Every structure is written in structure tokens, then in C-alpha cells.
Amino acid sequence: MKLIEAGKALIKKFESCVLKAYIDAVGILTIGWGHTGKDVVPGLIWSQSQADQAFEDDTTSRSKVLAIYLDKVPTSDQQFSAMLSLMYNIGNNALLNSTVLRLHKAGDYRGAAAAFSMWNKGTVDGKKVVLNGLTARRKEEKALYLS
Numbered sequence: 001m002k003l004i005e006a007g008k009a010l011i012k013k014f015e016s017c018v019l020k021a022y023i024d025a026v027g028i029l030t031i032g033w034g035h036t037g038k039d040v041v042p043g044l045i046w047s048q049s050q051a052d053q054a055f056e057d058d059t060t061s062r063s064k065v066l067a068i069y070l071d072k073v074p075t076s077d078q079q080f081s082a083m084l085s086l087m088y089n090i091g092n093n094a095l096l097n098s099t100v101l102r103l104h105k106a107g108d109y110r111g112a113a114a115a116f117s118m119w120n121k122g123t124v125d126g127k128k129v130v131l132n133g134l135t136a137r138r139k140e141e142k143a144l145y146l147s
Helices: 006-015 048-070 077-090 092-096 099-105 109-119 130-147
Strands: 018-023 031-032 121-124 126-130
Touching: 006 048, 006 077, 006 130, 031 048, 048 077, 048 092, 048 099, 077 092, 077 099, 077 109, 077 130, 092 099, 099 109, 109 130, 126 130
Parallel strands: none
Antiparallel strands: 018 031, 121 126
């Protein structure tokens, strides 16, 4: 199981690359290709190479965690890449507790694919709202998962 180029491209398409720290749609301080964490502070500016390296580091570390979550479950590179894109966006714990992962591990690949669409909401001003960007991303993740 590995992150394929189509998976990297999907993540980058929806994350975009911003070289100055900004607050994302749900209020999280972010930089580069969707990088978040304690190292991201207001006013932080990165070079393109720093953003690209953080993306590689982030996807590598998440790939290792996802492989542990899957624990020998038969998984294609396309399925792995789609789930990694979802994980990159919603976080490790959210994916661990998701219907997507539960159904995938049970071998219900159609059900797992359909469950991607459940993750199209973000918390804005304290309320869960459908975000068009997330709806589009989930559609593409589902397509990659099923390919």
C-alpha cells in the first residue's frame, strides 16, 4: 500500500499551496499544502521547498499511521490513496473512527466508498455546514477509491 501520484495530486488540488500562514475555512491556522500543527504560527512564511518538504513529511507520517489502521486488510493503492487524502483533511483520529475505515476493514468497499460523502461538512461559527469544496473533494476521493 502506498500513496500514488493520483492521490498526491488530489490532495494538492484541494489543499492548494499558500506560503504564508492563514486561517482556513474552519478556523485552523494552516500553511503550505494544508500543513497544520504547533509549528504554524501567525505571520509564518515558507519557501516553496519548505512547503513541498512538509507535504512529503506529512503524507509519509500519515501513510505509516494508515497502514497500522488497516492492519493487513487487503487494500489497493487507489483505496489507500483515497483514504489518505481523507485522513489528511479530517485528521488521524477522525479517520480511525470513521464509517469509511470501518466498512473498508469489513470488506464492504462500495459502502466505504459511499461513506466518503459523509465528510462534507465543516464547523463554521460553531455550526456544522456543508462546504462545496469538501463535497467536491469527497466525490474525487470516492472515484479514486473505486478506480
